Amino acid sequence: MGAILSHLRRAVPIWQKDNALSPGRLLKQDLKKLRRRYVSDWTLFNQQVFASAIYVFFTNLLPGITFASDLYVLTGKQWGTMEVVLSTGLCGVVFALFSIQPLTILGVTGPFSILAENIYSLCVNKFEIPFLQFMAWSLIHCAWMHYMLAVFNAHDWTMRYVTTFSAEIFSLLNSIIYFHKAIQELQRAHQQLSFAGFLYSILGALGTLLVAVFLSTAERWKPLFHRYVRLGVREYAAAISIIIFVGLPHIGQLSTLDRVTLPVSTSFRPTDPARPGFYVKFWELPVAWIFAAMIPGVIITVLFFFDHEISSIICTVDRYGTKKPGGFAWDIVLLGTTTALSGILGIPPANGLLPQAPLHSESLLHDVSEEIDVQSDGSGGRTETKVVSRVYEQRWSAFLHAGGVLCFVSPPFMHVLGLTPTSVLAGLFLFMGEQSLSVNPVLYRFLRMLTAPSELPPLPEGILGYRSIHGYTATQIIVTVVIFIVTLTVAGPAFPVIIAALVPGRLLVMNRIWNRETLRYVDAWACRAGTPEDDEDAKLNLPLSHRRPQDIDKDE
Numbered sequence: 001m002g003a004i005l006s007h008l009r010r011a012v013p014i015w016q017k018d019n020a021l022s023p024g025r026l027l028k029q030d031l032k033k034l035r036r037r038y039v040s041d042w043t044l045f046n047q048q049v050f051a052s053a054i055y056v057f058f059t060n061l062l063p064g065i066t067f068a069s070d071l072y073v074l075t076g077k078q079w080g081t082m083e084v085v086l087s088t089g090l091c092g093v094v095f096a097l098f099s100i101q102p103l104t105i106l107g108v109t110g111p112f113s114i115l116a117e118n119i120y121s122l123c124v125n126k127f128e129i130p131f132l133q134f135m136a137w138s139l140i141h142c143a144w145m146h147y148m149l150a151v152f153n154a155h156d157w158t159m160r161y162v163t164t165f166s167a168e169i170f171s172l173l174n175s176i177i178y179f180h181k182a183i184q185e186l187q188r189a190h191q192q193l194s195f196a197g198f199l200y201s202i203l204g205a206l207g208t209l210l211v212a213v214f215l216s217t218a219e220r221w222k223p224l225f226h227r228y229v230r231l232g233v234r235e236y237a238a239a240i241s242i243i244i245f246v247g248l249p250h251i252g253q254l255s256t257l258d259r260v261t262l263p264v265s266t267s268f269r270p271t272d273p274a275r276p277g278f279y280v281k282f283w284e285l286p287v288a289w290i291f292a293a294m295i296p297g298v299i300i301t302v303l304f305f306f307d308h309e310i311s312s313i314i315c316t317v318d319r320y321g322t323k324k325p326g327g328f329a330w331d332i333v334l335l336g337t338t339t340a341l342s343g344i345l346g347i348p349p350a351n352g353l354l355p356q357a358p359l360h361s362e363s364l365l366h367d368v369s370e371e372i373d374v375q376s377d378g379s380g381g382r383t384e385t386k387v388v389s390r391v392y393e394q395r396w397s398a399f400l401h402a403g404g405v406l407c408f409v410s411p412p413f414m415h416v417l418g419l420t421p422t423s424v425l426a427g428l429f430l431f432m433g434e435q436s437l438s439v440n441p442v443l444y445r446f447l448r449m450l451t452a453p454s455e456l457p458p459l460p461e462g463i464l465g466y467r468s469i470h471g472y473t474a475t476q477i478i479v480t481v482v483i484f485i486v487t488l489t490v491a492g493p494a495f496p497v498i499i500a501a502l503v504p505g506r507l508l509v510m511n512r513i514w515n516r517e518t519l520r521y522v523d524a525w526a527c528r529a530g531t532p533e534d535d536e537d538a539k540l541n542l543p544l545s546h547r548r549p550q551d552i553d554k555d556e
Contacts, residue, residue, distance in 0.1 A: 022153065023151050023152060024151055025153050026150070026153045026155060026156065026327065026328065026329035027150055027151065027329045027330060027333070029327065029329075030100050030327035030328070030329050030330035030331075031330060033100060033325035033326070033327050034100045034327075034330065036325060037100075037324045037325060037393075040324075041102060041324075041393065041394050041395040042394070042395060042396070043394075044392055044393075044394040044396070045394065045396050046392070048235070048363075048364065048366060048392065049364065049392055049394060049396050049397050050396075050397075050400070051232070051235035051236060051363065052235070052360065052363040052364050052392075052397040053396065053397040053398075053400035053401045053404070054235075054236060054239055054401075055235055055236065055237075055238060055239065055359075055363045056105055056356060056359070056360050056363065056397060056398075056401040057239075057400075057401040057404045057405065058238050058239045058242055058428075059238055059356055059359060059428075059432060060088060060092075060105060060107045060353065060356050060401065060405065061085070061088065061404075061405050061408065062242065062420070062424075062425055062428045063107075063178070063425075063428060063429060063432055064084050064085070064088050064107050064108050064405075065081055065084065065085070065262055065417065065420070065425060067084060067108050067109075067110065067113045067181070068080055068081040068083070068084035068085070068108075068262075069081070069185070069262055069263065069422065069425070070113055070117075070181060070184065071083075071084065071113055071116065071117070071348065072263060072271065073188075074117040074120065074121075075116060075117065075120045075131065076120065076124065076131070076272075077271055077272050078120065078131055078132055078271070078272055078346075079116070079271065079347070079348055080263065080264075080265070080271030080272075081262060081263065081264045081265065081271065081414070081417065082264070082265040082268075082269070082270060082271050082409060082414070083270065083271060083346070083347040083348060084108050084347075084348060085405060085406075085408050085409050085414075085417075086278070086345075086347050086406070086409050087108055087342055087347040087348050087349065087350050088106070088107045088108060088350055088402070088405050089402055089403070089404075089405035089406025089407075089408070089409065090338070090341075090347075090406060091106045091107075091338045091342070091349070091350035091402075092105070092106050092107070092350065092398065092401065092402025092405060092406075093399065093402045093403060093406060094334065094337075094338055095331070095334060095338075095398065095402075096395050096398040096399035096402050097395070097399065098334060099330070099331050099334055100325075100326060100327040100328075100330045100331055101312050101315075101316065101326045101327065101328075101331060102393075102394070102395040102398045102399075103312075103315045103316060103320075103322070103357065103360055103361050103364075103391065103393070103398070104308070104311050104312045104315055104331070104352050104357050104360075104398075105311070105315075105352070105353045105356040105357045105360050105398065105401075106338075106350040106351060106352060106353060106402075107350050107351075107353045107356065108348045108349075108350055109174075109307060109350075109351060109353060109354075110174060110177035110178065110181065111173070111174070111177065111303055111307065111487075111495070111496070112300070112303065112304075112348065112349070112351070113348075114177070114487045114495075115296075115299070115300065115303065115495075115496075116135070116348060119131070119134070119135060119138070119296055123135075127289070129285070129286075129289055130285070132280045132346045133280055133281065133282050133284060133285040133289075134285060134289060134293055134296075135296075135343060136280045136282035136285075136343035136344060136346065137282055137285060137289070137290050137293035137297075137343070138293040138294075138296040138297045138300060138343070139297070139300070139339050139340055139342060139343030139349055140282070140293075140297075140340050140343055140344075141293055141294045141297030141298075141301075142297050142300050142301050142304065142336060142339045142340065142343075142349075143336040143337060143339055143340035144336070145297060145298065145301040145336070146301060146304070146305070146332050146333065146335055146336025146339065147333060147336050149301070149305060149332055150329040150330070150332040150333045150336070153329065154305070154329075154332070155309065155328040155329060155332075158305075158503075159309050159313070159328070159526070159527050160525070160527065160528060161503055161504075161507060162306075162309075162310075162503050162525075162526040162527065163503075163506050163507075163523050163524060163525055163526055163531075163532065164441070164523055164524050164525075164526055165476065165502065165506045165510070165523050166499065166502040166503055166506060166526070167310050167313070167314070167526045168440055168441060168442050168476060169442075169476050169479055169480050169483070169499070169502060170306070170307070170310055170354070170499055171310075171314075171354055171355070171436060171440050171442075172437070172440055172442050172476070172477070172480045173480050173483055173484060173499075174354045174355065174436055175355075175433045175436040175437040175440065176433075176480065176481075176484050177484070177487075178429045178430070178432050178433030178436065179429070179430065179433045180484075181426075181429050182205065182426040182427070182429035182430045182433070183426075185205075185422050185423070185425060185426035185429070186198075186201060186202060186205060186423070186426050188260065188422070189201040189260050189422060189423060189426075192260050193258050193259070193260060194257075194258055196257055197257045197258040197259055200249070200254070200257050200259070200423070201259070201260070201421070201422070201423035201426070202423070203423075204245050204248070204249070204421060204423035204424060204426075204427060205423045205424070205426040205427035205430060206427065206430075207241075207244075207245055207248075207427065208241050208242065208245045208423070208424050208426075208427025208428060208430075208431065209427045209428075209430040209431050209434065211237075211240070211241040211244060211245070212237050212238045212240075212241035212242075212427075212428075212431045213237075213431065213434060214237075215233050215234065215236075215237035215240055215241060216234055216237040216238075217234070218230045218231075218233035218234040218237070219231060219234045235363060238428070238431060241427075241431075242424055242428065245421070245423070245424045245427065246419060246420055246421065246424055249421060259421045259423070260421065260422045260423075261418055261419060261420060261421055261422065262417055262418055262420050262422060262425070263418075264414045264415070264417050264418040265411075265414055266411060266414070266415075267411055268409060268410065268411065270346065275346065278345045278346060278347070279344060279345060279346065280343070280344060280345070280346040282343070282344065299496055299497060300339075300349075300496075302496040302497060302499075302500050303351075303496035303499075304335060304339065304349075304351045305332065306496065306499060306500060307351055307352050307354070308331065308332070308335055308351045308352035309328055309332075309352070309527075310352070310354065310526070311351075311352025311353060311354055311357040311358075312326070312328060312331065312352060312357070313526055313527045314354065314357060314358045315357040315358045315360060315361040316361070317358075319389065320361045320362075320365065320389070320390070320391045321388055321389055321390035321391065322390075322391060322393060323390070323393070324393045335351060338350065339351075354436060355432065355435055355436035355439070356432075358439065359435060360397065360398070361391050363397075364391040364392045364393075364397065365389050365390070365391055366389070366390065366391075366392065367387050367388070367389055368387070368388060368389075368390055369385050369386070369387055370385070370386055370387075370388055371383050371384070371385055371386075372384055372385075372386050442473060442476050442477065445469065445470075445472075445473040445522070446473055446477065448466065448469075448470070448473075449470045449473060449474070453466070459521070460517065460521060461517075462515075462516075462517030463515075463517050463518050463521060468514050468515070468518045469518060469521070469522055471514070472514060472518065472519075472522050472523075473522075479502070483495055483498055483499065486498065506523070506532075507532060511532075511533075516533045516536075517533075519531065519532070519533055520533045520534070
């Protein structure tokens with residue numbers, strides 16, 4: 001009995017105030033932070049904020065529409081453009097108004113689209129049950145699971161252990177999915193168009209990509225044009241490219257070519273004509289299947305929690321210089337609420353987007369002069385002026401872009417979307433994949449694998465060569481490709497579980513393969529300073545330079 005009481009005494013403190021599982025601890029902190037920042041989030045508005053809203057509008061709406069055309073085909077017309085646009089706009093407005101981190105951008109993601117396509121196939125071909133009712137219950141289960149994660153401070157005992165190893169793999173997976181979706185669009189065009197029309201689709205896709213990439217470099221065109229002209233061209237690069245290649249097929253003899261445009265609704269009603277309105281009779285699903293829906297509910301929760309938290313982390317990393325207080329638990333509560341609402345309305349749920357979230361921060365980046373105190377060797381200090389990069393932290397860009405997306409559920413605007421060739425959407429997918437890949441450290445380490453050894457930069461002390469770093473990079477690429485292949489199989493719905501399993505795999509297995517200094521060089525905590533190896537050294541009271549000989553030997 002005494003042993004049991006001793007165990008209880010040791011266990012109870014984790015539930016007390018300020019401990020890991022203290023219910024509602026992070027929620028209370030987030031609500032206090034939200035009150036502190038909310039008014040100031042609405043007092044800042046300028047041209048760059050408006051340009052950011054336009055940029056995010058195009059880079060969110062059009063890729064979402066491409067996913068919509070994919071879902072239209074692979075969910076038996078249950079979901080289409082109307083549902084995706086409504087979800088993106090509605091969820092985006094809710095988060096712009098009430099979230100604690102308005103820099104995060106929401107939309108229907110590629111990984112969820114793959115998951116939904118697999119669930120639809122199982123519902124129709126295996127289970128023979130209504131897809132929307134089963135999905136509605138899956139998303140309702142997601143909601144209470146999100147609430148539990150928020151109440152019990154899941155961020156502290158999950159994401160604090162996520163390293164850039166897993167985050168970079170997830171970002172790379174998103175890039176591959178973008179490229180794959182572009183290829184799928186062109187494959188469909190090949191099946192529906194004449195040879196001349198298909199060739200123009202390829203040119204239109206590549207043209208949209210190349211013009212957008214070229215214009216996005218406008219800031220480096222100096223001395224051409226005024227600085228503000230170059231900045232404007234850079235900020236509206238994707239929009240300009242899209243407008244050019246939407247209008248080009250209507251000029252001259254190009255107008256005689258056949259083309260595939262986006263299928264859209266002609267009225268504010270669901271894509272499926274058999275649906276009477278935007279609600280799902282989820283209560284009519286048999287009880288056994290209601291409980292069975294908890295299984296995809298867990299998988300979607302894992303995907304959304306990881307995806308949204310990583311999006312929020314990446315869009316507030318140090319290089320963006322955010323200063324206002326942020327949080328995670330309250331946004332997970334909001335995400336659970338919008339997810340359940342989406343299920344009841346019969347629309348796909350939206351969550352944190354990569355690369356749109358960090359691209360949003362990138363578009364708000366500006367230089368400011370700040371005075372910093374510098375300690376001198378003498379008795380006093382001095383003040384220096386330093387130019388630093390910071391983002392405009394506000395809600396207007398998120399609100400305006402989401403509100404603009406929501407406007408497109410009306411028939412006149414939806415008709416405009418119907419003029420968009422799918423080749424332009426394929427090109428935008430290529431552009432989004434390129435933008436996501438271009439900021440992924442995996443790409444730069446891969447390029448070093450192709451670089452002559454004599455041209456490689458020197459490594460820190462303790463790393464004997466690039467062989468171990470190349471092995472680490474190759475492992476990330478192989479794991480990403482394996483996960484992507486899984487998404488194409490009947491096991492596709494389980495891929496978020498594989499991504500989550502990378503977290504303990506990194507901490508428990510990889511330190512047995514690579515030495516500590518190699519891991520310290522290539523990896524770090526995703527949402528806090530330092531590395532796992534730094535934490536181990538701190539526990540042992542070891543200096544950073546201290547390494548065991550057997551750790552170094554692993555590189556030989």
